[in-house]
Amino acid sequence: MIAHLTRRYRFSSSHRLDSAEMSAAENLATYGKCNNPHGHGHNYALEVTVSGHVDPATGMVCNLVDLDGFVEKEVLSRYHLENLNTLQEFAQLVPTTENLSVEIYEILQRGFNKAHLDGVRLEETMLNSFEYTGEEAKEKLPCP
Amino acid sequence: MVYLTRKAEFSASHYYHNPAFTPEENRRIFGKCNNPNGHGHNYTLEVTVKGEVDPRSGFVVDLKQLKEIMHREVLDAMDHRFLNKEVPEFFTQIPTTENLAIACWQRLQSKLETAKLYRVRVYETPDLFVDFYGEL
Numbered sequence: 567m568i569a570h571l572t573r574r575y576r577f578s579s580s581h582r583l584d585s586a587e588m589s590a591a592e593n594l595a596t597y598g599k600c601n602n603p604h605g606h607g608h609n610y611a612l613e614v615t616v617s618g619h620v621d622p623a624t625g626m627v628c629n630l631v632d633l634d635g636f637v638e639k640e641v642l643s644r645y646h647l648e649n650l651n652t653l654q655e656f657a658q659l660v661p662t663t664e665n666l667s668v669e670i671y672e673i674l675q676r677g678f679n680k681a682h683l684d685g686v687r688l689e690e691t692m693l694n695s696f697e698y699t700g701e702e703a704k705e706k707l708p709c710p
Numbered sequence: 711m712v713y714l715t716r717k718a719e720f721s722a723s724h725y726y727h728n729p730a731f732t733p734e735e736n737r738r739i740f741g742k743c744n745n746p747n748g749h750g751h752n753y754t755l756e757v758t759v760k761g762e763v764d765p766r767s768g769f770v771v772d773l774k775q776l777k778e779i780m781h782r783e784v785l786d787a788m789d790h791r792f793l794n795k796e797v798p799e800f801f802t803q804i805p806t807t808e809n810l811a812i813a814c815w816q817r818l819q820s821k822l823e824t825a826k827l828y829r830v831r832v833y834e835t836p837d838l839f840v841d842f843y844g845e846l
């Protein structure tokens with residue numbers, strides 16, 4: 567039996583949206599308030615979905631201690647209470663929540679091997695959320 | 711094709727223990743969840759069915775019937791129960807959220823007449839949920 571498990575995490579970061587490929591006027595027109603030179607912050611909510619056969623010995627897709635430990639060490643400790651623009655991955659990349667979703671997916675895809683990664687969903691505010699399930703994904707939802 | 715989701719809540723206690731493991735292994739793998747006196751959660755069950763909209767009723771499924779089936783098959787058996795001791799599936803399986811989602815699916819699937827069961831989602835807490843789509 568294959569089950570899909572989703573765990574929800576929270577972190578807070580600041581960022582400024584400003585593209586080196588645009589003029590100052592274009593950046594302001596594109597990003598509006600998000601282009602404020604001093605930056606601003608969000609309380610992000612991250613959902614990580616993994617899937618796999620339920621192990622009959624444990625009843626689990628993967629041990630939550632492993633998933634929580636990995637996300638804490640590799641994702642939350644990297645982004646919580648940081649300014650995203652100061653991080654290496656956003657030196658050349660605008661730290662939109664689209665790009666942040668892809669970065670977090672890639673971190674999990676590279677390093678978490680205890681279950682299959684279905685995808686990540688990132689809420690920037692209660693009104694905006696973004697999902698990434700990898701380049702190959704044809705379907706938005708990780709289901710049949 | 712339209713997808714319809716009905717939500718219900720139930721509260722139950724459980725603990726995680728595999729008799730094939732040593733006490734030390736049980737504690738290491740299941741941590742606090744291994745406390746034999748159990749602990750509880752307020753679970754949220756979301757049942758999603760899919761089907762064509764009936765042209766006469768405008769319904770995918772009669773919600774009243776779906777609600778009754780969910781109550782009879784799941785809530786009556788699990789609400790305010792100790793899952794390990796009172797729900798037969800968990801006499802032999804560990805009542806993780808994964809197995810709970812599968813058990814809810816198995817209890818509901820054969821009882822639905824018009825609509826097809828698409829997904830069972832069980833929230834153990836607002837920060838942890840499991841989806842089961844009937845995949846073997």
